[in-house]
Amino acid sequence: MTINFKAEVDKRRDELMKDLFSLLEINSERDDSQADAQHPFGPGPVKALEHFLAMAERDGYTTENIDNYAGHFEYGQGDEVLGIFAHLDVVPAGSGWRTDPYKPEVIDGQLYARGSSDDKGPTMACYYGLKIIKDLGLPVSKKVRFVVGTDEESGWADMDYYFQHAGVKAPDFGFSPDAEFPIINGEKGxxxxxxxxxxxxxxxxxxxxxxxxxxxxxxxxxxxxxxxxxxxxxxxxxxxxxxxxxxxxxxxxxxxxxxxxxxxxxxxxxxxxxxxxxxxxxxxxxxxxxxxxxxxxxxxxxxxxxxxxxxxxxxxxxxxxxxxxxxxxxxxxxxxxxxxxxxxxxxxxxxxxxxxxxxxxxxxxxxxxxxxxxxxxxAEHGHTPHYVPMDDPLVETLLSVYEKHTGLKGYEQVIGGGTFGRLLKRGVAFGAMFPDYENTMHQANEHTDVEDLYRAAAIYAEAIYELIK
Incomplete structure (x- = not known):
């Protein structure tokens, strides 16, 4: 079965961008001054989590909210589980913006908003990649668990709580759409x-x-x-x-x-x-x-x-x-x-x-x-160095799809940034920034290229399908 995933993304451009705008409009900065039992990191991250899970329910998924720390939904069936880990919290907007950081705006093809590249934009591109597989009813032999956290930018207390209270086994392998293409298979401590x-x-x-x-x-x-x-x-x-x-x-x-x-x-x-x-x-x-x-x-x-x-x-x-x-x-x-x-x-x-x-x-x-x-x-929380070999089937599959869509040769990368990819022994980060992209994560005027988000969505769709078909 041959699927033109790029064409499928093109059919959903408007709805993808509409959903992304609605998520970017939520100020999901951590605010400890308003944290309580119902809002472990303040009201903003909870609002973003509830919004995302409501969107997933709209699209026919059964969702789980793990006490407002994190949430997930699943798709497919099988004994093996592919985990996709993304996050909805953002760093403080700070000063020096030419636009309102929580009123997303496209200027010259660039989408400006806090979280546009880290990590709401890539999260939405990956979400639509999976949605295409679901919409088309493609046959799969593995399960996908899409997990979203709310404290990635601070101490990862969301994931500590999630793995203790979610009541499901950890995925067998997976990736996080929170870094760069072609792949991040190594992360420093x-x-x-x-x-x-x-x-x-x-x-x-x-x-x-x-x-x-x-x-x-x-x-x-x-x-x-x-x-x-x-x-x-x-x-x-x-x-x-x-x-x-x-x-x-x-x-x-x-x-x-x-x-x-x-x-x-x-x-x-x-x-x-x-x-x-x-x-x-x-x-x-x-x-x-x-x-x-x-x-x-x-x-x-x-x-x-x-x-x-x-x-x-x-x-x-x-x-x-x-x-x-x-x-x-x-x-x-x-x-x-x-x-x-x-x-x-x-x-x-x-x-x-x-x-x-x-x-x-x-x-x-x-x-x-x-x-x-x-x-x-x-600090109470830290991470040790993490590495997944290039000959791991997960890495080989992701690079193969990347090469097919871009015509560029894949290669390994080790970064100083920490992503949810390291939550799994066989976990990596995959996209959504392309080579030579201007990295504005954690900066004023954070932005992402709109066309690159659509390109990433097509890559995610085919990559997920190749991993679970």
């Missing part, structure tokens, strides 16, 4: 380590507070500090003007406040797995402040940030750099900065993507030797 500092101040200038970053897996777009003591606004403005002239890649401002003078530096956000693609507003702010007479623990906080973290994405200055021939370099994103004068526990969150051959404990021991750091703690 992922751990956040926290540098802790005390809160004393000394010197002629006091650092009242320093804050930067929204999430550990995002490059801080901006950071702000409040200064007091022997310093005035004009002095700060003059110094900042000189600093910005020397560093035109960032912008900044000075503002008088009741508790002191506020200084802000604005850079550019990026995904924490590719920190070199961003401009870290927090490390630039520390680099600016380091020339003032700030002493005590505040000085140690600034020195680590300005001298050891600024423009070092592989941990070389920290002494934790590591290379593996298959998985490549360790990378580091300095993601969240919090200092408050007098506080007993101030922190810098460092998100590491590490290859096989090193581990969080080894990194921790090195970081504990840093001057001014009182202790180093590890």
């Amino acid at each position: 992922n751990i956040t380590e926290y540098l802790h500092f005390a809160g004393t101040n000394a010197g002629a200038v006091q650092l009242r507070c320093f804050e930067g970053g929204l999430r550990e897996n995002m490059v801080p777009e901006s950071a702000a500090a409040v200064l007091a003591g022997n310093i005035d606004q004009q002095e700060l403005e003059d110094a900042l003007s000189l600093f910005l002239d020397a560093h035109p890649q960032v912008s900044g401002s000075v503002e008088a406040q009741t508790k002191g003078i506020r200084v802000e530096i604005i850079g550019k956000s990026a995904h924490g797995s590719t920190p070199q693609e961003g401009i870290n507003g927090a490390t630039y702010l520390a680099k600016f402040l380091i020339d003032f007479d700030i002493q005590g623990d505040a000085r140690a906080f600034l020195e680590v940030t300005a001298d050891l973290l600024h423009d070092d994405f592989q941990g070389q200055k920290l002494g934790v750099a590591y290379h593996d021939d298959r998985m490549g370099e360790l990378t580091m994103n300095a993601g969240v900065f919090q200092f408050k004068e007098g506080a007993e526990d101030n922190t810098i969150a460092l998100n590491f993507r590490y290859p096989q051959g090193t581990n969080p404990e080894t990194i921790q021991k090195v970081l504990e030797k840093l001057a001014g750091v009182t202790r180093v703690s590890l």
